[in-house]
Amino acid sequence: MVDRPLEETELVERARRGDLRAWETIVRTHQGIAFRTAYVLTGSAADAEEAAQDGFVKAYRALGRFRRGASFRPWLLRIVANEAHNRRRSAARRERLSLRAAAEARPGDAVPSPEAALLARENQERLLAAVERLSDDHRDAIACRFFLDLTEDETAAALRVRRGTVKSRLSRALERLREELEGEL
Amino acid sequence: MTPLELRLQALGHELEVPPAPDLTAGVLQRLEGGRPFPWRRAAVLALALVAIAVATAFAVPQARTAILRFFHIGGATVIRVDTLPPAVERKDAGGLGTPLSRAEAERQLGFRLALPRFTGDGPRRVYVIADSVGTVVVRWHGRRVLLSEFPSFGATSLKKLAVNATIVDPVEVNGRAGLWLQGGPSHTLTYFDRQFGFRETTVVIRGNVLLWVRGLLTLRLEGKLTRRQAIALAQTIR
Numbered sequence: 001m002v003d004r005p006l007e008e009t010e011l012v013e014r015a016r017r018g019d020l021r022a023w024e025t026i027v028r029t030h031q032g033i034a035f036r037t038a039y040v041l042t043g044s045a046a047d048a049e050e051a052a053q054d055g056f057v058k059a060y061r062a063l064g065r066f067r068r069g070a071s072f073r074p075w076l077l078r079i080v081a082n083e084a085h086n087r088r089r090s091a092a093r094r095e096r097l098s099l100r101a102a103a104e105a106r107p108g109d110a111v112p113s114p115e116a117a118l119l120a121r122e123n124q125e126r127l128l129a130a131v132e133r134l135s136d137d138h139r140d141a142i143a144c145r146f147f148l149d150l151t152e153d154e155t156a157a158a159l160r161v162r163r164g165t166v167k168s169r170l171s172r173a174l175e176r177l178r179e180e181l182e183g184e185l
Numbered sequence: 186m187t188p189l190e191l192r193l194q195a196l197g198h199e200l201e202v203p204p205a206p207d208l209t210a211g212v213l214q215r216l217e218g219g220r221p222f223p224w225r226r227a228a229v230l231a232l233a234l235v236a237i238a239v240a241t242a243f244a245v246p247q248a249r250t251a252i253l254r255f256f257h258i259g260g261a262t263v264i265r266v267d268t269l270p271p272a273v274e275r276k277d278a279g280g281l282g283t284p285l286s287r288a289e290a291e292r293q294l295g296f297r298l299a300l301p302r303f304t305g306d307g308p309r310r311v312y313v314i315a316d317s318v319g320t321v322v323v324r325w326h327g328r329r330v331l332l333s334e335f336p337s338f339g340a341t342s343l344k345k346l347a348v349n350a351t352i353v354d355p356v357e358v359n360g361r362a363g364l365w366l367q368g369g370p371s372h373t374l375t376y377f378d379r380q381f382g383f384r385e386t387t388v389v390i391r392g393n394v395l396l397w398v399r400g401l402l403t404l405r406l407e408g409k410l411t412r413r414q415a416i417a418l419a420q421t422i423r
Contacts, residue, residue, distance in 0.1 A: 016289070017289075018288040020217065023212075023213075023216070024212075027208055027209045028209055031206075034205075034208075035205035035206065036202055036205065039203070040200075040202075045203040048203075049206050049208070052205075052208055053208050053211050056208060056212045057212055057216060060292075061292055064289050064292075097200050097201070098200070099199050099201060100199055123192075124192070124196055124199055127192060127193070127196055131193075142193060146193035146194050146196070147193070147194075147196065147197030148197065149194070149197065174189060177189060177193075178189060181189075
């Protein structure tokens with residue numbers, strides 16, 4: 001007989017009955033997106049780690065309130081994002097995000113000219129700066145939807161707003177960015 | 186996607202995001218150790234508890250000039266008044282909280298329930314009020330008895346008793362101090378809800394009550410038992 005990986009629904013059900021090994025698998029599966037979500041909301045690795053860990057602990061204890069049949073990841077991200085927001089509020093400020101140092105090209109890669117690479121990086125830095133100047137609501141919507149590739153439903157859950165609110169925030173935020181970056185796009 | 190949306194998506198991949206740490210060990214360690222009750226915060230709340238108990242009693246117009254005596258044990262405060270507030274009848278498990286499996290209840294409460302030795306699997310349901318008070322129904326001497334447990338800091342039951350109508354006697358359970366309350370028609374139960382603060386519900390209690398402290402918990406037996414029967418049951422609880 002071949003062991004098959006357990007479905008998430010089954011893992012959640014087992015964890016709900018007190019199976020910590022099942023919860024461990026869930027933590028391992030979702031810790032990446034949980035940490036990244038907390039990081040883009042707080043801008044601090046230490047706060048993000050704490051928020052993600054607290055989120056998993058609180059989610060486990062709240063499993064009794066998780067609606068069977070509902071999508072698990074948005075529910076989890078909602079709890080983690082709430083922890084991240086609490087930390088951001090108590091810190092009274094959020095660290096700004098930054099771009100990675102340019103990666104070294106591997107042999108055989110198509111390499112842009114140094115001028116083109118510099119221009120592209122400057123454009124992305126300007127875009128990031130423009131995102132950081134948005135209001136917190138708009139900036140968080142952009143970060144969740146595009147930086148984290150969350151769906152609109154997941155973004156709504158993480159930001160504790162309705163899906164319609166996510167749409168309108170994204171629409172206004174994109175409009176604002178277009179105005180700021182006029183001529184570049 | 187529009188060009189701007191594509192650029193934002195690409196920007197997400199270029200962000201300096203530290204690698205995600207492995208959270209499994211930390212999460213499991215905290216969960217395997219049981220949920221730590223917020224003792225420090227609870228201790229501060231406990232100090233406020235008696236004041237709130239008094240304020241609650243004074244909020245009942247008939248009781249404003251009639252608080253006669255306090256008894257405090259663990260997380261419970263007993264207050265004698267000369268007039269009782271209006272109370273409702275509690276039917277069966279109504280008002281005891283949400284019925285849960287024992288494992289789920291202990292996870293929500295953050296502590297392991299102390300229970301009598303059961304034949305068979307023990308209680309199928311534990312009723313939980315606001316993550317703070319756990320109650321099971323046990324049979325003893327052919328009677329239905331409620332056993333409730335809550336942390337000695339952070340949750341309370343508050344009794345208001347009619348003068349002379351209820352006997353309040355100190356007792357010992359396994360060498361620890363307890364209180365035996367016999368007779369008297371009703372009391373007001375006030376409990377601490379970790380999410381919403383203090384809440385009050387007024388119920389009629391038809392039986393007698395034994396209160397005692399075990400470790401960090403305050404335990405409460407309620408039912409139509411004699412003092413000797415209640416203490417004998419309490420002594421079996423481990």
